[in-house]
Amino acid sequence: MSAPPPVPPPPVPRHIAIIMDxxxxxxxxHGLPRAAGHREGVQAVRRTIEAAIGHGVEWLTLFAFSSENWRRPVEEVTDLTFLLRHYLRSELRELAEAGVRLHIIGERDRFGSSLKAELADAEARTAANRKLNLVIALSYGARAEIATAARRIAEAAMAGTLDPTTVDETIFAAHLSTAGMPDPDLVIRTSGEQRLSNFLLWQAAYAELVFDDALWPDFGAANLGRAIAEYARRERRFGARPGPADAPPDGEGP
Structure with a gap:
């Protein structure tokens, strides 16, 4: 009797995006100031990057600082930007040695010329790495991103470099900050909240959503593993129906 065919491994999402809440x-x-929570969150980032590499994930996008976060108290914004600068300086070598390529999306101009230059330098120094693409969303808001893309397309049409009748989803996506990146297959949000909060609204149109009750500083390899396992159990149809193409309609939604 011939041996049964090997069971294929469960699918691993190519791109995971996380709302770190x-x-x-x-x-x-824990009776600590908010800055301590942000610092502990950096440790969760390190654990998650290591776990993503271990699972063979190609792209990991982390929502680190939203455009709405500028409304927080000045002291907290200062702590967050200081922590970002410290992370770049202390972790960049380790990221590079691990084969991580860094990408930044969002309105980086709002962080000032010095930090903006450090972000660009970090991207350049990791540009040859291929183990994991790490995308950090900073001063990012999906509605603003979509509006900016629409404005760029309108400007190109007015300049005569783009025929507006040719604009489709592919052309529109090419004007987003994530141009050239695959859409996320899985979006995870921590802390038990169940909303996207203006994160990758265009790109996450067909992403699987997983909500984890853990607060971000408590998130780790086990949490990521459970989210990937949940992703593997789901059937992704992208609006199509399972089975033969001529199967009769059954009223099922997306």
Missing amino acids: GNGRWAAR
Whole structure:
């Protein structure tokens, strides 16, 4: 009797995007200032990057600082930007040695010329790495990103370099900050909240969503593994129906 064919491994999402939520609540739960929660969140970033590489994930996008975060108290924004600068300086060599390529999306101009230059330098120094593409969303908001893309397309049409009748989803996506990146297959949000909060609204149109009750500083390899396992259990149809193409309609939605 011939041996049964090998069971294929469960699918691993090519691109995982994470809304890292709960730093402030973690700090409050431990009787610590909010800055301590943000610092502990950096440790969760390190664990998650290592776990993503271990699973063979190609792209990992982390929502680090939203465009709405500028409305927070000045002291907290200062702590966040200081932590970002410290992370770049202390972790860049380790990221490079691990084969991680860094990408930044969002309105980096708002961080000032010095930090903007450090972000560009970090991207350039990791540009040859191929183990994992790490995308950090900074001062990022999906609605602003979509509006900017629409404005760029309108400007190109007015300049005569783009025929507006040719604009389709592919052309529109090429004007987003994520141009050239695959759309996320899986979006994870921590802290038990169940919303996208203006994150990758265009790109996540067909992403699987997983909501984890863990506060971000408590997130680690086990949490990521469970989210990937949940992703593997789901059937992704992208609006199509399973089975033969001529199967009768059954009223099923997306």
